[in-house]
Amino acid sequence: MRTAVITPAAGRHRHLTLQHLGLAAGSHVPDHYVVVAMDDPDLGAVLAGREPVATVVDCPVNNGNLPLARARNLGAARAVECGAELLVFLDVDCVPGEQLLERYRQVALDTQHRRSLLCGTVSYLPPPGPYGYRLAELTTLAEPHPGRPAPATGELHRSEDYALFWSLSFAVTAETWHAVGGFCEEYEGYGGEDTDFGQRACAAGVPLTWVGGAPAFHQYHPVSDPPVAHLRDILRNAETFYRRWGWWPMTDWLQAFADRGLAHWNHSTGRWALGPGSECRPEGME
DSSP states (O other): OOEEEEEEESSOHHHHHHHHHHHHTSSSOOSEEEEEEESOTTHHHHHTTOSSOEEEEEEOOSSSSOOHHHHHHHHHHHHHHTTOSEEEEEOTTEEEOTTHHHHHHHHHHSTTTTTSEEEEEEEEOOOOBTTBOOGGGGGGTOOBOTTSOOOOTTOEEEESOGGGOOSSEEEEEHHHHHHHTOOOTTOOSSSSHHHHHHHHHHHTTOOEEEEEEEEEEEOOOOOOSSOGGGHHHHHHHHHHHHHHHSSOSOHHHHHHHHHTTSEEEETTTTEEEEOGGGGGOOOSOO
16 A cells, blocks of 8 residues: 655754654655645755655745645645555654554555544654654653543544544545545634544544554644634634534634633624734744
8 A cells, every 4th residue: 555644844844854754764664755835945955865755745825824724635636646545644743653654554454444534643742852852762752642542552443523633643545535525725824624624524424543553743842822823813714614514613722712812702793703812912832
C-alpha cells in the first residue's frame, strides 16, 4: 500500500525539520512526503537534500487567514496524483513515532478497517532542553493527551464520538478520503475544520477508529488558553459549523471568551459576537 505523508506548514521550520528526521528514522518510510507551503517561499530550502524526498505544494494565503482545510486538500490531491493509496496527515508540530506509518498501514490493510478514519495517539511534549529534542527520548517525555482515547499498542478502539476527531495525526485510504469529500474549505484560520471533517466522516458512514501503537509527539510552542489570538477565526468558523451542522463547536473556548468579555451570546440574533474586551486582547500566542 503506497503511503503518503501530508503536512501543511507556514513557518515552524525547526519543527518541520524534526518531523522530517522522524520520518527518515521510522520503520516504514513514506513513498511520498507532501508538504504544503502556505505563503512560505523558504520552506523548500528547509527540506532540500533530505530523505525522504519532499514534494512542496504552494498554497497562497489570500486574506491573512491560514487556509488549513484547502492546504490539506491540495496535499491530498497531489498525493493521490502520485499514486498514494494511504494518506497520512501530520500537523507540522508532530514528530511520528518509529512505528506510526507501519501501524497505520497495517490497520488500513485489514479489510475490517480499510474504510475507517484512523487516529493515532498524540503526546504533548514539554519545552525542549538547550539542544532540542532527541528522537530516541520522545516516548519518555509525555503520555498521550488525556482528552482522547489511547489504546494500548496493538489495540484498536472504535468510537461513535466524532467530535473527538482531530487532525494532528490521522490516516485514511484514498478511497475513504474521496468518500468523505475532504475538508470543507469554508473554514479559514484557526479552529473548526477538523471537527467538521469528523462530522463529514460520520455522515458518510465512515467508522472512527483510534489506533494503538501509532504515536505522534507534538513539539512544544507557546499557547494561550483560551486561544485569544484566534478569537475572530474561532467565532467565524464556529458560526460556519453551526450553519452546516446545527450545533456549536468549541463551546469551552466560546464560554471562556465570554467570561473574559471577548465575546458574548447575542440572544436577538442567536449567534456569538465580539465582546467589548476584544480590542484589547493579548497577541503573539496561538
